[in-house]
Amino acid sequence: xxxxxxxxxxxxxxxxxxxxxxxxxxxxxxxxxxxxxxxxxxxxxxxxxxxxxxxxxxxxxxxxxxxxxxxxxxxxxxxxxxxxxxxxxxxxxxxxxxxxxxxxxxxxxxxxxxxxxxxxxxxxxxxxxxxxxxxxxxxxxxxxxxxxxxxxxxxxxxxxxxxxxxxxxxxxxxxxxxxxxxxxxxxxxxxxxxxxxxxxxxxxxxxxxxxxxxxxxxxxxxxxxxxxxxxxxxxxxxxxxxxxxxxxxxxxxxxxxxxxxxxxxxxxxxxxxxxxxxxxxxxxxxxxxxxxxxxxxxxxxxxxxxxxxxxxxxxxxxxxxxxxxxxxxxxxxxxxxxxxxxxxxxxxxxxxxxxxxxxxxxxxxxxxxxxxxxxxxxxxxxxxxxxxxxxxxxxxxxxxxxxxxxxxxxxxxxxxxxxxxxxxxxxxxxxxxxxxxxxxxxxxxxxxxxxxxxxxxxxxxxxxxxxxxxxxxxxxxxxxxxxxxxxxxxxxxxxxxxxxxxxxxxxxxxxxxxxxxxxxxxxxxxxxxx
Amino acid sequence: xxxxxxxxxxxxxxxxxxxxxxxxxxxxxxxxxxxxxxxxxxxxxxxxxxxxxxxxxxxxxxxxxxxxxxxxxxxxxxxxxxxxxxxxxxxxxxxxxxxxxxxxxxxxxxxxxxxxxxxxxxxxxxxxxxxxxxxxxxxxxxxxxxxxxxxxxxxxxxxxxxxxxxxxxxxxxxxxxxxxxxxxxxxxxxxxxxxxxxxxxxxxxxxxxxxxxxxxxxxxxxxxxxxxxxxxxxxxxxxxxxxxxxxxxxxxxxxxxxxxxxxxxxxxxxxxxxxxxxxxxxxxxxxxxxxxxxxxxxxxxxxxxxxxxxxxxxxxxxxxxxxxxxxxxxxxxxxxxxxxxxxxxxxxxxxxxxxxxxxxxxxxxxxxxxxxxxxxxxxxxxxx
Numbered sequence: 059x060x061x062x063x064x065x066x067x068x069x070x071x072x073x074x075x076x077x078x079x080x081x082x083x084x085x086x087x088x089x090x091x092x093x094x095x096x097x098x099x100x101x102x103x104x105x106x107x108x109x110x111x112x113x114x115x116x117x118x119x120x121x122x123x124x125x126x127x128x129x130x131x132x133x134x135x136x137x138x139x140x141x142x143x144x145x146x147x148x149x150x151x152x153x154x155x156x157x158x159x160x161x162x163x164x165x166x167x168x169x170x171x172x173x174x175x176x177x178x179x180x181x182x183x184x185x186x187x188x189x190x191x192x193x194x195x196x197x198x199x200x201x202x203x204x205x206x207x208x209x210x211x212x213x214x215x216x217x218x219x220x221x222x223x224x225x226x227x228x229x230x231x232x233x234x235x236x237x238x239x240x241x242x243x244x245x246x247x248x249x250x251x252x253x254x255x256x257x258x259x260x261x262x263x264x265x266x267x268x269x270x271x272x273x274x275x276x277x278x279x280x281x282x283x284x285x286x287x288x289x290x291x292x293x294x295x296x297x298x299x300x301x302x303x304x305x306x307x308x309x310x311x312x313x314x315x316x317x318x319x320x321x322x323x324x325x326x327x328x329x330x331x332x333x334x335x336x337x338x339x340x341x342x343x344x345x346x347x348x349x350x351x352x353x354x355x356x357x358x359x360x361x362x363x364x365x366x367x368x369x370x371x372x373x374x375x376x377x378x379x380x381x382x383x384x385x386x387x388x389x390x391x392x393x394x395x396x397x398x399x400x401x402x403x404x405x406x407x408x409x410x411x412x413x414x415x416x417x418x419x420x421x422x423x424x425x426x427x428x429x430x431x432x433x434x435x436x437x438x439x440x441x442x443x444x445x446x447x448x449x450x451x452x453x454x455x456x457x458x459x460x461x462x463x464x465x466x467x468x469x470x471x472x473x474x475x476x477x478x479x480x481x482x483x484x485x486x487x488x489x490x491x492x493x494x495x496x497x498x499x500x501x502x503x504x505x506x507x508x509x510x511x512x513x514x515x516x517x518x519x520x521x522x523x524x525x526x527x528x529x530x531x532x533x534x535x536x537x538x539x540x541x542x543x544x545x546x547x548x549x550x551x552x553x554x555x556x557x558x559x560x561x562x563x564x565x566x567x568x569x570x571x572x573x574x575x576x577x578x579x580x581x582x583x584x585x586x587x588x
Numbered sequence: 589x590x591x592x593x594x595x596x597x598x599x600x601x602x603x604x605x606x607x608x609x610x611x612x613x614x615x616x617x618x619x620x621x622x623x624x625x626x627x628x629x630x631x632x633x634x635x636x637x638x639x640x641x642x643x644x645x646x647x648x649x650x651x652x653x654x655x656x657x658x659x660x661x662x663x664x665x666x667x668x669x670x671x672x673x674x675x676x677x678x679x680x681x682x683x684x685x686x687x688x689x690x691x692x693x694x695x696x697x698x699x700x701x702x703x704x705x706x707x708x709x710x711x712x713x714x715x716x717x718x719x720x721x722x723x724x725x726x727x728x729x730x731x732x733x734x735x736x737x738x739x740x741x742x743x744x745x746x747x748x749x750x751x752x753x754x755x756x757x758x759x760x761x762x763x764x765x766x767x768x769x770x771x772x773x774x775x776x777x778x779x780x781x782x783x784x785x786x787x788x789x790x791x792x793x794x795x796x797x798x799x800x801x802x803x804x805x806x807x808x809x810x811x812x813x814x815x816x817x818x819x820x821x822x823x824x825x826x827x828x829x830x831x832x833x834x835x836x837x838x839x840x841x842x843x844x845x846x847x848x849x850x851x852x853x854x855x856x857x858x859x860x861x862x863x864x865x866x867x868x869x870x871x872x873x874x875x876x877x878x879x880x881x882x883x884x885x886x887x888x889x890x891x892x893x894x895x896x897x898x899x900x901x902x903x904x905x906x907x908x909x910x911x912x913x914x915x916x917x918x919x920x921x922x923x924x925x926x927x928x929x930x931x932x933x934x935x936x937x938x939x940x941x942x943x944x945x946x947x948x949x950x951x952x953x954x955x956x957x958x959x960x961x962x963x964x965x966x967x968x969x970x971x972x
Contacts, residue, residue, distance in 0.1 A: 059686045061870050061904045064791075069589050071872070073671035087660060091653055098646045105642060108635045119626070122633040126623045133619060137612045144605040151600055154744035157642060158596045160591060177904035178866075184840060190865045191705070198714065200914035205717055214713035221707055313662050361685075374966070433940075441676035441968060442685070445694070448861070449682050450875055451868030454901040459910040459971075478723050481700065485729070485854040506909030507860030516690060520681050524897040525921045527910040530971065536930060540969045572914035572972060585969075587913060588954075 061177060065165045068189075077437030078229040079150040085135035086150070091142050097136045102130060102463040120312045156226045192227055195219040197444035201231060202237050203429065210236060216360040226420060229436075234433040249296050256289045260437055263289045293317055295424050452508060452517045457525060460508040460517065484511055534585045536578055537570050542585055591670050595663040601657045604652035611652070637962040660706035684915045692718055700862040703730045708738025732850050740842045746775045749845055756852060765848050767841075769805050772797045774814060774837055780820060784929055837859055863907065871901040911971035917941035932965035933957050942966065 108125060111117045116196045117125075133495040164185055171179040178186070198215030205212065213234075219225040239255060242248045256263060264287060293316035300309035435439050484501050566579040618641050624629035685691050695718050703712035708727070715722045736752060739745045746908035753768045755758060760767055776797070780790035791813075798809050820826040847857040878899055891898045913922045922928045928936045937945075937957045945952050946963075953960045 060904070063869070063873055067873060068869075069863065070671055071675065073675075074597075076667055077671065078752075080599075080660065080667065084660055087653075094646075094649045098649075101642050101646075105635065105639050108638070112635045115636075118631070123623070123626050126619060126626060126633060130616065130619045130623060131611070133616045137616055140609060140612055144609055145916070147605055155600055158593055162593075165589070177906045180840065184836065184843070186866060186869065187843065187862065189869075190862055193865065194701065194861070198698070198710070207717075212717055214710040214717070217713060217954065218702065218707055218710040221710070232789065235885055305947060332764065364909065367695055439675055443675055445683050445685060445867055446675055446679060446871070447868045448642070448694075450679050450872055451864035453679075453681065453897055454867045454871035455907070455909070456862060457910050458921050459912070461924055464958055467924060476689060476720055478696065478721070478726055481696075482723055482726055485726075492652070505856045505858070506855070507675060507858075507863040509909070510699050510860040512693075512860045513864065516683055516693050516697070519684055519690065521891075521894070522896045524900050524901055525912045525914060526609055526919075529908060529915045530913065534971070536934070536967075540967055541931075542969050542971045574972045575844070581600075584933055585934050587759070587932060587934065 062171075063180065065161055069161050069163060072161075074229075074437055074439050075227060076154065078232055079154050081436045082229065082232055083147060083150045087147050089138065090147075093136065093139055093143065097132075100479060101129070104132070110269075118345060153226050153229070160227070188222070188224060189224055191218065193223050193444045193447060194537070195222075195224065196228055196233075197442050199228070200232055200442055202234075203240050203244075203425075207240065207243070209234060211455055230435055233438065236436070237431060239432070240425050240429050243428060244421055246409060246440065247299075247421050249292065249299065250426075252292050252418055253296065254291050255428075259435065260289060263287050263431065287448055288427060290317065290451055291424055291427055295420065298420075360562065444499075448528070453520050454523050455506070456508045456517050456520065456522050458522060460514075481511055528587060530587050534587065536583045536585050537568070537575075538581050539570060539573065539577075541570055545582075546583075591666050593665050599659055599663055603657055604656040607652045608649050611645050611648045615641060634968045640662070659697050673876055673880075680874065680880055692720060694719065697861055700855075701859045702849055703727075703733075704855075704859045706730075706741070706846065708734045710718065729853055733846060735847065737842055740838050740845070744778075744838050744961060746778070749841065750775065751848075753844070755850070757854055762846060763848065763851065765844070766804070767844050767848055769801045769808075770841055772801070773808065774841060775814065780816065792814060816937055867901075867903055867907050870907070874899055874901050913938075913940050913971065917944075928969050928971070930967050930969045931958045931959075932961045936969065939968070 074508050080365065104125075108117070111121065111125075164182075167179065167181045168184055172181055183229040195218045198218065199213065200215075202209050202215070216225065216230055216234075217230060219230070242251045260554065293312055297309050297312045297317060300306075300312060324335050430440065432438070507513055531544040531547075534542050535545045548568065548571075552568055567576050567577050567581060568579055619638075622631070622633060622638070626633060634865060676853075683690055683694065685694070685862070695714050699711045699714055699720075699722060700710075703726075708730070711722065723805070732752065736748045739748045750768075750771050754769055757768065772793075776790055776793050776971045779793050780787065783789045794809075794813060801809065815825055850859075851857040862879055911926050913936065914920065915928070915936075920926070920938060921941070922938045924930050926938050926940045929942050930936055931954050933954050933956075935954050935957065941955075942952065951960045951962055952966065
């Protein structure tokens with residue numbers, strides 16, 4: 059098993075498995091701290107009252123009984139909450155232990171297979187199979203963000219992992235919670251959950267804002283995005299939505315309470331962004347105001363226009379007369395000289411950035427930004443691991459000889475829609491071949507995954523592998539039709555063939571299993587590839 | 589791994605929260621005991637006493653909190669050092685999921701993979717969510733496999749699998765699969781372990797089913813039969829690991845059966861997704877290394893050809909699916925357009941190299957031996 063990496067490497071690929079639970083544990087622990095703190099405060103308040111009563115001599119037996127019952131009640135409630143939290147804690151710790159055990163198992167498997175001559179041992183293959191199905195389950199789960207619907211009913215990833223008993227290896231509860239918030243933002247345009255979540259995570263989000271500016275990322279638009287905080291973006295969206303609904307007063311309150319404190323140039327984080335080493339992409343002369351302030355300024359203009367319906371502003375919406383007037387405004391060549399039309403067009407232009415602010419795209423951006431933050435906090439991989447791994451694998455396997463699809467599509471149509479028809483067609487075709495007693499089907503010859511119907515088209519989007527050495531079987535022999543086979547394999551395949559009509563001939567005949575052509579044995583030529 | 593192990597174990601051993609529960613419980617018991625005394629009028633409530641108890645509880649709780657807090661902080665710190673690379677940075681080429689077609693193709697490949705492993709439920713859910721129809725014809729083909737899967741992997745029942753193997757006996761023999769024997773072997777072990785007091789039921793089973801495999805699996809059969817001298821769990825049994833059922837034999841058997849099943853249906857025996865990811869796990873250290881070097885040099889290492897990896901990935905034989913021919917003259921991999929050509933002396937060079945040789949001379953001299961050839965002695969060839 060000399061090709062297999064060591065256990066350390068496999069472990070390193072599973073960052074999320076060991077990071078997410080500890081983040082969850084930390085959060086849960088913080089909640090426990092708070093719970094104890096609150097309980098402590100509550101009990102001391104009761105103690106003070108008790109002391110006062112005692113001091114004033116009002117602590118009658120009756121009141122004593124009453125009070126102790128209250129205390130018991132308080133403590134019981136606390137105790138129940140604590141027990142639930144501790145159970146949660148133990149669940150996460152147990153997950154870590156199970157995952158660690160899996161890597162200990164792998165270590166044993168690799169140790170056992172160290173001197174094995176086969177490429178992979180049975181146990182290692184089984185381990186890899188689980189690993190791969192875990193990747194698939196994780197992909198299916200993360201992909202739910204593109205699905206607008208009930209994820210508790212439609213969750214193929216979780217179904218798969220439960221079926222395979224691999225569900226302890228993934229923190230599905232954490233991932234799914236993120237997705238459900240994402241869905242609320244993107245599909246229901248509901249900010250309330252996000253606002254709650256931001257409030258719960260205020261501290262971390264603030265620290266992310268400063269730390270993320272140092273993230274070295276070649277993508278400038280992304281960097282720009284990270285310079286703001288999710289907290290700000292959330293209330294910013296809230297602010298815009300309120301304006302949209304004409305709730306100007308509420309909008310101003312949001313601005314004052316949540317946006318301005320973060321947006322002003324006096325906020326310390328400005329100095330931080332100014333020291334960003336890779337500031338080349340920004341104009342260097344202007345002082346580095348926090349981009350959030352600019353953003354807020356930009357949107358403040360919205361306040362002036364109660365509505366962004368410019369036609370309404372010009373009294374153009376509604377009646378037919380007006381719509382024809384509108385056409386002439388935008389179309390006629392004379393419009394340049396028409397002051398009315400001029401200002402119409404100008405305001406329309408000026409409003410463009412505002413319209414972008416109100417655009418539905420904003421919701422998708424906000425949702426994406428949320429899930430980025432969420433994944434970051436919980437140490438969940440930002441990419442879809444399965445896709446990265448598949449891309450790496452496809453490239454590593456793809457050779458210039460991979461053109462299997464040509465063999466499949468004897469019917470020359472490609473369905474624009476992704477269906478299973480060609481899969482079915484392929485299956486039936488190879489069944490036909492075996493019924494017709496032809497000795498070889500395409501699949502017997504070509505087991506290459508890149509040539510498979512499943513991956514061939516996908517592989518066209520990715521580069522080829524790099525080959526420097528010829529890799530050809532021993533004893534290659536050429537048939538007169540140009541096909542080169544491995545001698546032993548060709549003979550073995552010929553053994554199984556029925557060749558009744560030529561048996562009485564003197565010389566041995568060889569059949570090309572691919573074309574069914576017959577050749578004399580003496581026509582076989584040994585080939586020297588190097 | 590040692591670091592991770594240490595941290596996980598430290599966290600597992602820390603029982604601070606259990607202690608918190610105990611403290612809370614102690615306080616509660618104390619209060620209840622007081623209540624009892626009050627109800628029976630045996631004692632008075634002294635605020636001072638209650639206060640001491642509550643303060644004790646609060647102090648202890650804080651102390652436990654602190655011990656756990658330290659453990660969590662340490663874990664986080666160490667773990668960040670261990671996991672020092674980011675998978676998403678490793679390879680800049682990616683299947684373009686932005687394209688709906690690509691996304692659906694990936695999903696289709698996954699559905700096929702799920703059908704192979706007998707998971708209809710998940711496969712159907714994906715299809716439903718993607719609005720692609722999995723034709724009944726296809727589902728029917730896999731239906732038998734799904735039933736066998738359920739029986740074998742969930743209930744550990746072998747009957748359906750054995751029946752299937754019986755029906756497909758000749759096909760299995762043709763491809764040289766020992767599935768049938770493995771099924772009988774597992775059934776034998778199962779019977780043997782379920783009857784620890786008497787080896788006869790297992791013996792009876794062996795007598796009926798093993799003779800057919802006498803010429804191929806005699807060695808294993810001998811071991812199994814000599815095991816019956818011992819009771820199932822006797823440590824003296826020298827062949828204890830040949831009757832070991834701990835390393836999920838049912839799952840492994842199902843995998844073998846599924847491979848055979850798929851090749852009879854007309855698919856590749858192994859799921860393309862599986863093979864590809866297998867290759868990926870072998871290749872990815874190369875990608876990480878390349879990425880690291882490229883980062884150290886603080887510039888993107890050049891890809892000499894945009895459409896080809898700049899480094900080689902060595903894969904084991906079982907993951908090499910094509911014969912690769914590198915033209916000995918041009919050192920380039922041959923392609924369907926630039927195919928290998930066989931000269932009359934049976935040496936091979938690529939079509940492009942041949943064209944260059946042609947330019948200079950009317951007849952072609954083999955670059956590897958002294959012979960020369962006319963154009964009609966040269967043939968295009970294909971490795972099968």
